[in-house]
Amino acid sequence: MHPIHLNERISSMSNPFLKRLATAARLLLFAALIPLSQAATQAPTMTADLHKAKGVTCVDCHGTAKKKTFVAAERCLGCHGSPADLVKKTAHVKPENPHDAPHWGPQMECNVCHRQHEKTVNWCNHCHAYGFKVP
Numbered sequence: 001m002h003p004i005h006l007n008e009r010i011s012s013m014s015n016p017f018l019k020r021l022a023t024a025a026r027l028l029l030f031a032a033l034i035p036l037s038q039a040a041t042q043a044p045t046m047t048a049d050l051h052k053a054k055g056v057t058c059v060d061c062h063g064t065a066k067k068k069t070f071v072a073a074e075r076c077l078g079c080h081g082s083p084a085d086l087v088k089k090t091a092h093v094k095p096e097n098p099h100d101a102p103h104w105g106p107q108m109e110c111n112v113c114h115r116q117h118e119k120t121v122n123w124c125n126h127c128h129a130y131g132f133k134v135p
Helices: 003-011 016-041 047-053 058-062 073-080 083-089
Strands: none
Touching (some): 073 083
């Protein structure tokens, strides 16, 4: 049944209990859909967009090159700190700290997960179901 017709049908109900019950059901349905909309807004991002929003320019990461250049991890670490600093900053991430994973420790290159001009990737989810968001 179309939602507009359902609203008309609920409005025309003479039993106050049924009206309240129908209204409560609509509210519960709405509340159940909120987490789905939040998940949609937490879609993977591109780190270039995040950096731009914080005032970081292309030159800050890519240098003065006229053409696109690869950004080495050392450039990332210049702003974000050493691998050990990142391990400390993300120690709260559960179930596993992505910057201190048991498979490779803090040695994985930044761009494996944090893509500058592509959507980020939760590399851990290739084998695990951790589900944390990668900025």
